[in-house]
Amino acid sequence: MTNKFKTGYTIGVIVLAILAAMLLGAVILLAIGADVMKTYLVILTEPLKNKIGVTEVLLRMVPLTIIALGITVAYRSGIINIGAEGQMAIGILATTAIALLFPNLPRAVLIPFAILAGAVGGAAWGFIPGALKAKLQVSELLSTVMLNYIAAQLYTFFLRGPMLDPAEMTMGSGTPQSMRLTRNLDLTRFIKGTRIHSGIFIAIALALIIFLLLWKTSYGYKMRAAGASERAARYGGINVPKYLIIAMMISGAFAGIAGAIEIAGVHRRAIEGVTGGYGFSGIVVALFGGLHPAGILPAAFFFGLLIYGADMTQRLVGVPANMVQVLQGIIILVIVSTKMILANPYLMQRVEARWHAVTKRPGQEVQS
Amino acid sequence: MTFIINILSLGIPFSVALLIASLGEMFNQRSGIFNLGCEGMMAMGAFLGMLVPYSIGKGADVPGIYNYLGLMLATGVGALLGIFFALVVVTFRAPQGIAGIGMQMFGVGTAGTLFRHFIGGTQSVPGINTAPIPGLSRIPVLGPLFFNHNPLVYVAFLLVPLSWWVLFKTPWGLRVRAVGTHPRAADSIGIQVNRVRYQALAVGGALAGLAGAYLSLCQAKMFSDEIIAGRGFIAVALVYFGQWHPVKIMGGALLFTLAQALQLAIQGLGIDFPYEFLVMLPYLLVIIVLAFSRKTQKMGPTSLGKPFNREMRT
Numbered sequence: 001m002t003n004k005f006k007t008g009y010t011i012g013v014i015v016l017a018i019l020a021a022m023l024l025g026a027v028i029l030l031a032i033g034a035d036v037m038k039t040y041l042v043i044l045t046e047p048l049k050n051k052i053g054v055t056e057v058l059l060r061m062v063p064l065t066i067i068a069l070g071i072t073v074a075y076r077s078g079i080i081n082i083g084a085e086g087q088m089a090i091g092i093l094a095t096t097a098i099a100l101l102f103p104n105l106p107r108a109v110l111i112p113f114a115i116l117a118g119a120v121g122g123a124a125w126g127f128i129p130g131a132l133k134a135k136l137q138v139s140e141l142l143s144t145v146m147l148n149y150i151a152a153q154l155y156t157f158f159l160r161g162p163m164l165d166p167a168e169m170t171m172g173s174g175t176p177q178s179m180r181l182t183r184n185l186d187l188t189r190f191i192k193g194t195r196i197h198s199g200i201f202i203a204i205a206l207a208l209i210i211f212l213l214l215w216k217t218s219y220g221y222k223m224r225a226a227g228a229s230e231r232a233a234r235y236g237g238i239n240v241p242k243y244l245i246i247a248m249m250i251s252g253a254f255a256g257i258a259g260a261i262e263i264a265g266v267h268r269r270a271i272e273g274v275t276g277g278y279g280f281s282g283i284v285v286a287l288f289g290g291l292h293p294a295g296i297l298p299a300a301f302f303f304g305l306l307i308y309g310a311d312m313t314q315r316l317v318g319v320p321a322n323m324v325q326v327l328q329g330i331i332i333l334v335i336v337s338t339k340m341i342l343a344n345p346y347l348m349q350r351v352e353a354r355w356h357a358v359t360k361r362p363g364q365e366v367q368s
Numbered sequence: 369m370t371f372i373i374n375i376l377s378l379g380i381p382f383s384v385a386l387l388i389a390s391l392g393e394m395f396n397q398r399s400g401i402f403n404l405g406c407e408g409m410m411a412m413g414a415f416l417g418m419l420v421p422y423s424i425g426k427g428a429d430v431p432g433i434y435n436y437l438g439l440m441l442a443t444g445v446g447a448l449l450g451i452f453f454a455l456v457v458v459t460f461r462a463p464q465g466i467a468g469i470g471m472q473m474f475g476v477g478t479a480g481t482l483f484r485h486f487i488g489g490t491q492s493v494p495g496i497n498t499a500p501i502p503g504l505s506r507i508p509v510l511g512p513l514f515f516n517h518n519p520l521v522y523v524a525f526l527l528v529p530l531s532w533w534v535l536f537k538t539p540w541g542l543r544v545r546a547v548g549t550h551p552r553a554a555d556s557i558g559i560q561v562n563r564v565r566y567q568a569l570a571v572g573g574a575l576a577g578l579a580g581a582y583l584s585l586c587q588a589k590m591f592s593d594e595i596i597a598g599r600g601f602i603a604v605a606l607v608y609f610g611q612w613h614p615v616k617i618m619g620g621a622l623l624f625t626l627a628q629a630l631q632l633a634i635q636g637l638g639i640d641f642p643y644e645f646l647v648m649l650p651y652l653l654v655i656i657v658l659a660f661s662r663k664t665q666k667m668g669p670t671s672l673g674k675p676f677n678r679e680m681r682t
Binding site for chain 1: 651
């Protein structure tokens with residue numbers, strides 16, 4: 001009886017949560033006079049109607065997956081990384097630098113080398129908030145946000161200055177971007193006529209690696225222990241600050257890899273706006289995916305759909321693409337609230353008692 | 369000398385949005401709630417503040433009253449957002465850091481969505497103009513520095529003693545500090561912890577909304593997606609730096625004025641220095657300030673960030 005009630009209760013709360021999220025989104029949509037149901041329908045189904053649409057969703061899934069995996073490592077270790085945006089930008093700068101310095105390396109060397117450079121760049125940018133938190137107790141929430149802004153400025157500086165496309169310099173249109181990077185860096189686009197590239201296999205492989213790291217190695221165990229209960233972990237002899245820094249560096253490295261793959265697979269040169277909010281969306285994907293690689297892959301697909309679908313709403317229903325940010329914000333708020341509601345045993349008991357009082361038929365005993 | 373005074377007096381208005389927002393955040397944190405959603409609330413305030421005069425005048429001059437209606441709308445919606453945030457972190461007891469990020473995305477996203485629908489592109493409003501205080505603004509040095517500003521600048525600096533008085537000299541201020549320091553003790557003497565936290569978040573949200581409206585109506589006189597540019601997060605950091613005390617928070621905000629003034633001075637003197645590094649300065653300053661204020665962090669409200677549950681034993 002109780003178990004049956006518990007399942008029903010959980011499902012009920014989740015359904016209510018989804019309704020609440022859609023309702024909140026509907027309030028904003030109504031404020032701009034949009035057709036609510038049609039907007040949701042366009043976002044969720046329009047991208048899946050043809051081959052291009054599906055591959056574009058998969059394309060967005062790649063950075064979302066990789067960044068969310070990194071954020072998961074940090075989150076599970078007790079540190080919230082909202083600096084993926086900046087780490088990604090620094091990763092892109094590192095990848096671009098390698099591609100510009102060594103354009104003649106063979107593909108088999110250059111691609112791993114450039115992606116590794118991206119990882120190192122991101123890890124370095126992740127090391128800063130990790131070390132600040134571990135050594136000086138600086139809140140990572142604030143330091144990572146500040147580093148995002150700093151990285152964005154560094155990014156613009158390099159694209160306007162040292163890495164500026166020579167063609168831009170002579171033509172003088174002044175678009176801050178690097179030159180077309182060497183073709184040896186291009187990731188294969190394996191479906192003709194679409195942009196989907198082999199980076200998606202890297203993303204899936206990385207998901208597997210993160211699963212193995214977190215759940216099958218002692219490193220992962222120690223990181224998760226540090227995240228679950230810092231004091232208990234310290235008592236158990238785990239060097240918490242050390243694992244905090246490592247987790248943050250892994251997290252940054254993944255954001256850097258995501259940036260490197262975006263450049264090598266999609267844009268083929270460093271341009272402005274590559275990061276485009278992926279760093280923040282990655283947080284939503286990680287939470288929505290239950291902070292587990294197996295959940296992150298479908299979650300990344302769902303949010304890829306949302307992001308690409310939102311691009312279409314402007315044209316089809318007159319809803320600005322910013323709506324996706326609203327939905328992501330709502331989803332975070334609803335997920336964290338729902339988790340706490342489900343974790344509250346008292347509330348469940350009370351609801352159960354009320355439920356039995358209401359549904360009790362005469363002559364039937366109330367079981368608890 | 370004149371150059372320095374000019375630069376400093378230009379720099380002071382830049383600290384105002386930070387000052388108002390961090391005073392609001394101070395009330396939040398004093399009641400035990402870490403509100404990282406400040407940025408989103410400011411974005412909403414910035415958009416709503418300018419929406420009223422823009423939709424009346426379409427860029428032309430409008431009677432001043434509409435500007436103030438815009439300020440009031442921004443403040444009111446800010447308070448509502450604060451209450452919404454309270455629902456999530458106080459009633460549902462969600463982790464505050466991550467919920468704050470959700471709130472930030474919600475606020476910034478909503479402001480951007482509404483902006484594109486109701487205003488469209490870059491549009492400027494006449495906004496609220498400087499109101500020199502008669503007589504006082506003519507005093508050499510001090511006049512241009514302190515008495516030749518926007519009305520809201522004076523309001524912001526008057527808010528400092530006012531929040532000090534509210535926080536330390538009124539029963540409500542005492543309750544806010546009590547629920548932020550030891551909610552269980554406060555609860556045991558009959559203070560309704562959650563209600564006080566709701567109130568503090570409403571006040572904090574209202575001030576965040578006002579700070580946002582200051583940016584769009586007085587400083588930039590327009591709205592753009594990047595108008596807040598991390599000021600909401602800097603405001604949170606300023607509260608740490610100012611040790612949860614209004615006067616020290618004002619000191620911190622003025623420190624950012626200096627950074628701003630330095631930026632203006634370097635540009636004004638025509639020194640060849642990459643612009644991007646100047647823009648970076650305030651963010652870098654935040655990190656440095658936080659790194660060197662870790663000892664003071666122990667002086668913060670002891671229950672900061674911890675949800676209160678009457679039914680749980682701790």
